Structure formats: C-alpha cells, structure tokens
Amino acid sequence: MPLVPLEHLDEVREELVKASKSKHRRLLVIMGDDDSRLMATLLDFLYEVKDLIASEKVLYTYHSFYSDGSMRREFFEKGAPKDITIEYVSYHKLDTVLGRTYGACIADFINNLEPNDLGKIMGVVRGGGIYIFLMPTPNRLMSTVTRFQSNLIVPGYTDKDLKRYFEKRLLNKLMEHQGIAIYDADNRYWVKKFGQVASRLYEEPKLVFPEKSKIPLKVFRLAVTQDQVEVLKIIENFYSKAEKEKMIFVLTADRGRGKSSAIGIGVGWLAHRLRRAKGRCNIIVTSPSPSNVQEVFRFSRKVLELFKHEVDSHEDEEGFIHKVTAKGIEIEYVTPFEALRTRGDLLVVDEAASIPVPLLFKLLERYNKVIYSSTVHGYEGSGRGFTIRFLHRIRNEKGVKLYEYEMEEPIRYARDDPVERWTFDTLLLDAEPKELSQEDFSLIESQQVVYVAPDEEELFLKNEDELRQFFGIYVMAHYRNNPNDLGIMMDAPHHFVRMARLENGKIVVSMELAVEGNMDEDLCRESARGAWLMGNIIPDRVIKHYKILDFGKLKGIRVVRIATHISAMNKGLGSFALAKLEEEAKEKGFDWVGAGFGVTYELLRFWLKNGFVPVHMSPERNPVSGEYSIIVVKPLSEEAKKIVDVIAKEFKQKLLGSLASPYFDLEPEVALLLLEALPDPNPKLALSKLQLARFLTYAWSDMTVENCMDVFNMVTKHYFLSSSRPTLTEKQKLLLVSKILQAKSWRLTCDELNMTLTEATSLLKETAQTFSRHYLGIGSPTEAEKYFYLHVDKIEP
Known part of the structure; x- marks a missing residue:
C-alpha cells in the first residue's frame, strides 16, 4: 500500500503524460524532515511514473560525504524498481555525467544545496522526463548549515551571520514558476501543484541535409537538430587549406543545444579526411576543464568508428577522455596555456567564454584554423559578454575568414521548457543589464551618477529588475561567472555589494566586496606557518610571503569583482565607484582596500591609475587563463601605509631578481608597468x-x-x-x-x-x-x- 494517496500519484502521472506530448520536463520537489517518509514518498512517485521514463537511465545524485546521504541512497537502492536502470553519482563527480541524457534525475539536496550542483544537473533530463528534488522543509533549510555555507563562514563570523538569501530566492522561485510541484512528505499534501503550463503538441522536425557535400550522409544522420546540420556544413569548409587567411568559426549556444556533440561529429569527419589526404592528422582540443569536452571526444570516436578506424580512447585518473587515437590520427586535450606550446591541423576551443580574450587571440596567432565555441547561458558561465567583446575585435581582424553561428534548438527537450525557464531565472543565467540610450550617455558625461549601498534583502529578494541589471553586468563584463558566485554573494556574511547607477535608476557599475583582516595573533601565526585560512585572501598572502603579522590585524575590504556596463567602458565609471568605496571605507575605519586578479596590461593599468600598489604575484601562471595572479592594495591608514611601503619595496627587489625565473614569460610591458609603479629603495651602485x-x-x-x-x-x-x-x-x-x-x-x-x-x-x-x-x-x-x-x-x- 503506497504512503502517498492515489489521487496524488495520479496527479504526477497525468502531468508527466501531458509534458511528454509537448516534449517538456517537470520538476517535483519532495520536502520532509523524516527520512523514512521522504524516501517512501519518493519511491511511491517513482513507481507511478516508471513506465514513462524507463527508456533512459535514471540519475540519482547524492552527497557521499554525509552518512545519512549514503543511507538514503541505500534505502532507495533496495526499494527502487528493478526494471529501470539507475546510475548513482555523488555530487563531487557530477562532471562525469555532463552531456549524457536521462529519463529522470533524483537530486538529494538534504545535506547540501550548492548552486553549481544545481546548474550542472538541470540539462541532463530529456523531454517527457522528470526531476525529483529531495529537500528539507523550509524551516530546516533555513536553520541548517550546509557544506557550501560552512565554507563561507570565515574567522570572526558564525553560522548565525549567514545571510541565506540564495535559499530564500530558490524557495520563492519554486513557488512562482509553472511546471513545478512541491509535496510535503511528512504531512502528505500539496504545498503547490504544477499549475497550467502553456504547451503545444511536439512534432519531430524533419532534418534537411545538403544535396552536395564532402561529408557523407551517414555522418549527417548523427545530427539530431537542423542546427547541428548547419554546424557540420560550416565545419566542412575547414577541410580546405588556410593559405592567405586564417579560418575561424565562432559557435555559440545555450546549454543543452548539442554544440559539443556537433563539433565532435565534425572533428571526427575532419580527422578522417585529413588522414586520408596527407597520411596523418593532429587536432588539439582545449577548454578550462577536460570535463567540458567529453562529448567532443565521444562523437569524434563514433564518427571514426563509422569509417572503420580502430580507435583507442585514453582516460585520465578521473575517468575523463583526454585523447582519441587511431592510425595516423590524434585528437588530444591540452589546457589553454599548453595549447600555446603545441601545434595541430585544427584547434578546438570549447567554453571559450571562460578563457581570457587576450589568450584567445594568442591561440589565434599560433593556429591557422580555430573553432571557438561557448555557452551563451549556462552553469559554466555566460558567453554573451565573450561574444560581444571577442567578435567585435575579430570582425575587424585582417586576414581572417570568419564563420558565425548560434544554435537555438534544444536536443533533449522542446523549446519553452518550463524547467529550463525556472533554471535560467533562479540562477540568473540570462540576466542582462539595461540598454543605454544617448540620454544615458549624457548623464554619464555630466557625471549624474550616484554611488549606492543597496538594502540587500530588497535587492536579492524583492527588486528583481535591479538584481538582473546588477548581476547582468557581471554576466556581460566578466569571462568567468557561475551559480556559486551568486550563492556566495547572497549567503556569505563577509560579502556585501555596492553599485553605481544613473539618476534614472539604470545600473552602470556592479561591485562585490568582502571584509578581510581583523585577525588575532594566533590566526596570523597560523597563516605565517602555512595554514590555509578561509576568506582573508589578501592578509593571508601578505603574511605567508612577507611574515609581517601586523598586516593581518588591520581591517580591509577586498574588491572581489568590479564590472562596468559593457556599453559604458572607459568613461571613468569604475574609477568613480572605487573612489566612492574608498571614501566609505575611510569613514568606517578600514585600513586598506585591495584586489586580486589575473594580471594583464589593461587591468593592471586600471588599478595603478587608481592608486593601488602591487604587493604580491603568484610564481606560476593559472593553467586555464594563462595569467599570473597579482594582489594590489591601497592603504588608507598610516599603519597600513607603513606596512605597504615596506612590502612594496621588498616586492620590487624580489621581482627584479625573479624576472629570469619564474617570471621569464611575463609580458615585458606588464613587468615594466610593475617596476615603474613600485617604490624606489635607492641602493648604492657598487661595481669593482x-x-x-x-x-x-x-x-x-x-x-x-x-x-x-x-x-x-x-x-x-x-x-x-x-x-x-x-x-x-x-x-x-x-x-x-x-x-x-x-x-x-x-x-x-x-x-x-x-x-x-x-x-x-x-x-x-x-x-x-x-x-x-x-x-x-x-x-x-x-x-x-x-x-x-x-x-x-x-x-x-
């Protein structure tokens, strides 16, 4: 006898039948504080819809770090239907499922609710499938300290200081959106039903293949959308030689549009043809992580096997494919920075929005044929800013044959899917700033701009328009954004936000800030001995590298991120916001303002122009961005000035002695900028x-x-x-x-x-x-x- 009343089971089944007709998905949230009731309720619902989802595997995600999370998984495994295939994946291994398709996803969020985990799973279920979230009741959710939140509680704060705006936003959005139902397992009643979802009967599109093509029809038939067919038609051009001009293809798509698989099909065909034409083929694939390119490798292999090649896949220790080989063929993953030191017939850059634009252009200098692809709105980050900044420059490059395409059709579900709409809205994946008019630019020129310390509860939970403007500026201006950034901003007790907006209300500068320092003697000593401290990034680096404990006792503000509206760059708005922040910091008794960032000439010049002093640079480049990380500080108090002067002089001596190694490959322009910005100790010149x-x-x-x-x-x-x-x-x-x-x-x-x-x-x-x-x-x-x-x-x- 099921625990859930039959009419409740029927409701979910009927809704899923309706969803399958429009090839849409549904989300069922089961809340409860009694684990046995929660899991029994889950099994009741799963048995009710198992025949509707049995054509694909079911994904069960959980937290293996928690004993009760593992116990719930064991309870579920014992009671789960034997006639469906279930794949169990702990959250820390979620990257392994990206690109796969499931009939349903059961996500245990009882112990931890990390925004990135949520973002990763929301594209894997096919149309007609269902997500089932296991969550604590709102009261418990708002009182429990999750694993994600515990990492946000830095010295000087406790769990009582957590802001918890992200969890409140999540609950609000679950209530707002259609296609989502919430069920109370403890009391067996609907908190919210699915509601009315606008939908229409889904018709399988008929793909139109080209009449004439070097690519055989059997390869085109691997495509599942017309978008993928069009991508293959563009990739066909890359078989010809790049003689007088470089060949570039910039491909963008929202997540779940099949761009990586389309590239994989094209790369597999290209490798086959180039091997036949010249006896060998070497294709380089790069991305911030090998997890991003697994579909490229899977589909490349599938195409090579279609042409009867004997193919080997080489995996790393984490189980990710990093190389596909056949006789005379090598398709290999390398990090973006390593790609600068290798060569190949073609370079594929996946998730290009997560790679700094200067590095993308360096890669273009080295390779004659490059495919850049990026997610426009996805958990990996937004590619919209990348598209604007990168394409604007590349269209003006001489000697370049440029192809552009944006994929729109989802491969696993139909357009206007309600679950996708909820995901984008909740995680602000599609947030964008307001467009600026000529009148707005006039306000900027006449300096009618105000510095604002917003009420965070109002901003994060009530003023959706302003929040989307605020976060949209990051989405456009920064190349790395993910849902955890939003979660940290909304929950971390030591983080706060500021903005600059025009007098008509449009936001033009967004700042995320963190309070650091104010450390006691014992904590400073721990840092000096090499202990890793939560938060306090700038004091920790200063103490570790200079052993001056006094700096840790000072109180400062780290600029976590500052971004200007992409249409209003280079108009002094960033400098205006920093100046206002310094005024506020001085009034509140802070000793310094600082920042850490991947050093480029333009960025460094901005911070130096605003009076910040370089005090430390990492000895190794970031393997993804290829940049050295640098810390800059602007002292506000006399004590801070004294310390910063000492360490800046020491940093200059150290830099001069380290340019041959480890900074041999630091750009000379950047090195010169640093040297001329640092103070002069005025030593004597003593030569024999x-x-x-x-x-x-x-x-x-x-x-x-x-x-x-x-x-x-x-x-x-x-x-x-x-x-x-x-x-x-x-x-x-x-x-x-x-x-x-x-x-x-x-x-x-x-x-x-x-x-x-x-x-x-x-x-x-x-x-x-x-x-x-x-x-x-x-x-x-x-x-x-x-x-x-x-x-x-x-x-x-």
Whole structure:
C-alpha cells in the first residue's frame, strides 16, 4: 500500500503524460524532515511514473560525504524498481555525467544545496522526463548549515551571520514558476501543484541535409537538430587549406543545444579526411576543464568508428577522455596555456567564454584554423559578454575568414521548457543589464551618477529588475561567472555589494566586496606557518610571503569583482565607484582596500591609475587563463601605509631578481608597468674595477653584451631601484626587461618586442652608454679608455 494517496500519484502521472506530448520536463520537489517518509514518498512517485521514463537511465545524485546521504541512497537502492536502470553519482563527480541524457534525475539536496550542483544537473533530463528534488522543509533549510555555507563562514563570523538569501530566492522561485510541484512528505499534501503550463503538441522536425557535400550522409544522420546540420556544413569548409587567411568559426549556444556533440561529429569527419589526404592528422582540443569536452571526444570516436578506424580512447585518473587515437590520427586535450606550446591541423576551443580574450587571440596567432565555441547561458558561465567583446575585435581582424553561428534548438527537450525557464531565472543565467540610450550617455558625461549601498534583502529578494541589471553586468563584463558566485554573494556574511547607477535608476557599475583582516595573533601565526585560512585572501598572502603579522590585524575590504556596463567602458565609471568605496571605507575605519586578479596590461593599468600598489604575484601562471595572479592594495591608514611601503619595496627587489625565473614569460610591458609603479629603495651602485672595465668596454668599445651580462644586470636593477634615472625610451626600457632581466635570447626578444636584431643591439648599446654617463660619469670612449688597461696592483682586493 503506497504512503502517498492515489489521487496524488495520479496527479504526477497525468502531468508527466501531458509534458511528454509537448516534449517538456517537470520538476517535483519532495520536502520532509523524516527520512523514512521522504524516501517512501519518493519511491511511491517513482513507481507511478516508471513506465514513462524507463527508456533512459535514471540519475540519482547524492552527497557521499554525509552518512545519512549514503543511507538514503541505500534505502532507495533496495526499494527502487528493478526494471529501470539507475546510475548513482555523488555530487563531487557530477562532471562525469555532463552531456549524457536521462529519463529522470533524483537530486538529494538534504545535506547540501550548492548552486553549481544545481546548474550542472538541470540539462541532463530529456523531454517527457522528470526531476525529483529531495529537500528539507523550509524551516530546516533555513536553520541548517550546509557544506557550501560552512565554507563561507570565515574567522570572526558564525553560522548565525549567514545571510541565506540564495535559499530564500530558490524557495520563492519554486513557488512562482509553472511546471513545478512541491509535496510535503511528512504531512502528505500539496504545498503547490504544477499549475497550467502553456504547451503545444511536439512534432519531430524533419532534418534537411545538403544535396552536395564532402561529408557523407551517414555522418549527417548523427545530427539530431537542423542546427547541428548547419554546424557540420560550416565545419566542412575547414577541410580546405588556410593559405592567405586564417579560418575561424565562432559557435555559440545555450546549454543543452548539442554544440559539443556537433563539433565532435565534425572533428571526427575532419580527422578522417585529413588522414586520408596527407597520411596523418593532429587536432588539439582545449577548454578550462577536460570535463567540458567529453562529448567532443565521444562523437569524434563514433564518427571514426563509422569509417572503420580502430580507435583507442585514453582516460585520465578521473575517468575523463583526454585523447582519441587511431592510425595516423590524434585528437588530444591540452589546457589553454599548453595549447600555446603545441601545434595541430585544427584547434578546438570549447567554453571559450571562460578563457581570457587576450589568450584567445594568442591561440589565434599560433593556429591557422580555430573553432571557438561557448555557452551563451549556462552553469559554466555566460558567453554573451565573450561574444560581444571577442567578435567585435575579430570582425575587424585582417586576414581572417570568419564563420558565425548560434544554435537555438534544444536536443533533449522542446523549446519553452518550463524547467529550463525556472533554471535560467533562479540562477540568473540570462540576466542582462539595461540598454543605454544617448540620454544615458549624457548623464554619464555630466557625471549624474550616484554611488549606492543597496538594502540587500530588497535587492536579492524583492527588486528583481535591479538584481538582473546588477548581476547582468557581471554576466556581460566578466569571462568567468557561475551559480556559486551568486550563492556566495547572497549567503556569505563577509560579502556585501555596492553599485553605481544613473539618476534614472539604470545600473552602470556592479561591485562585490568582502571584509578581510581583523585577525588575532594566533590566526596570523597560523597563516605565517602555512595554514590555509578561509576568506582573508589578501592578509593571508601578505603574511605567508612577507611574515609581517601586523598586516593581518588591520581591517580591509577586498574588491572581489568590479564590472562596468559593457556599453559604458572607459568613461571613468569604475574609477568613480572605487573612489566612492574608498571614501566609505575611510569613514568606517578600514585600513586598506585591495584586489586580486589575473594580471594583464589593461587591468593592471586600471588599478595603478587608481592608486593601488602591487604587493604580491603568484610564481606560476593559472593553467586555464594563462595569467599570473597579482594582489594590489591601497592603504588608507598610516599603519597600513607603513606596512605597504615596506612590502612594496621588498616586492620590487624580489621581482627584479625573479624576472629570469619564474617570471621569464611575463609580458615585458606588464613587468615594466610593475617596476615603474613600485617604490624606489635607492641602493648604492657598487661595481669593482674589473666589473667597470667589462661594462665600459661593452658600452664604448667592441665587447659583446654577453661578456658583461652580469654587470649590465646589476646596473639595470640599480636603474629600476633608484629614484635618479636617466631618460630612456619605452623601447629601451622594454629591452632592458626582456634581454637583461629576463635573459631572453636575441631571437625571442626581437620577436616579442617587434624589433630587428640590428635595432635591438644598437638600442641596447645606446642604453649602456646612457647608464655610463648618468651613473658612472663616463661619457665617451676616451674617458672609458683608462679602464681598458689595468694593472693588478691597482685593483682593490
């Protein structure tokens, strides 16, 4: 006898039958605090609809870290129908299911509700299928500290300080949307029924294949939407040689449109044809994570097997395919930064919105054929900003044959799916800022902009229009956004938001901020010994690398993210918002404002322009972005100024000594910007007579620079450390960084600085002569000549 009344079971079945006719999905939320009732209710509903979902596997996701989560899974496994296939996946392994299709997904959110986990599962169920969420009752949800939330409670705060706006928003959105029902398992009643969902009978589209194509019909038949067919028709062009111009395909789509599988089909066919044409084929696939490209590999393999190739798939330790090989064929995954050091017949860049635009252009310089693809609205981040920023530049590039396509048709369910609509709305995946008119630009020019500290409850839970504007600016302006960003902003007790908006209410700058520091002596000592501290990113790095405990006791504000409306960049709005933040921070007794970011010339210049001081840079590049992470701080109190001055001087010394390694590949322009922004300790230049002799012989005679590189290095460091500096051109300074401090070869130096060897060697010798005049008081070959003829008894020991 089922626990759930028959009329309640019938209600879900009838709704799912209706959904299957329109190829839409439904979401059933089962809430309860009694685990046995919760699981019995789940099984009752599952048995009622099992015949409707049996054509595909059922995904069961749970938290294996919690004993009760594992117990619920065991209870379910024992009672589950034996005639359906169930796949059990713990949340920390969710990446392995991306791209797969299920008839239903059961998600146990009792112990933890992490926004990213929610985002990952919401695309895997086919039309006619159902999501079943297991959740605690609202009272319990709002009093439990989840795993996700526990990571947001930093020293100085407790679980009572959690804001919990994300959970409140989630509950509100479940109540608002149609196609979603909520059932109370403890009391066996509907909190909310599915409601009226606008739908129409789904008709399977008839695909139209090209009459003439190099791609055989059997390959086209692997496509399931017309969008995929159109993508294959574009990829067909990549079989021809890229001679006078580079070939680029920019493919965008919302999540679940089959872009990765379409690329995989095209890549498999290309590999087959190129192997036949020239005996071998090497295709490079890159993405922020190998999990993003599993469908590319799966479908590439499927096509190669269609052409009777003997194919091997190579997996990494986590079970992700990182290489597909056949005789004469290699399709291999590498990280975006590694892709700069490899070569291939074609480069596929998946989830390109999660990769910095400068790195995307560096990849384009290296490869003649590139396919860039990105999710427009998805848990991985938004590609809309990428599309605007990247395509705007690439359309103006000379020597480029550009193809563009945006896929719209979902592959697992029909358009206007209510569950997708709920997902996008709840996680703000499709949030966008308001469009700016000429009147708005006039307001910006006349500085009719106000700095706002919003009421967060009002912003996050009531003012949906303003929230979508606020978060939409991040979606457009940043290349990395995911649902956890939203969850942190809404729940973390030490995070808060500020904005700049026009007097008509349109938001033009969004800022997410975090309070850091105010650490006690014991915590500072833990950091100095190498312990990893929650939050407190800037104090932790400063203490770890400089051992100055005093900095940890100061109170500061870290700018987690600052973004300007993409249509209003370079109009001083970001600087305006920072200046207002500093005023507020001073009034409230904060000692510093700081930020950490992947260093690029443009970003660094922005922070330096606003008076921030670089204090630390990571010794390794981020494997995805290819950037070094840097921390900048603007001291507000006298105590902070004293400490920042000390560590900035030390950082300059360290940077000068580290440009050959580990910062050998740091862009010279960035290195120069850093060196010129840091304070000057003004040390003495102490050279022996023999060192002088070698340096002067290079400067004024015929010795090569390689014979006095050690001395030139000393003099160059003195130049950058001294406040007394002779005038040098930008090219000369960059030459000093690249050739002398980074010790690069002449070929690499000339390539990097776009100079001929003659120009570079001549400029460097002129620089040596300038140094000779300014620091050594020797301005001609005649004056230098006395150091060319030395006697041993005249040389100081």
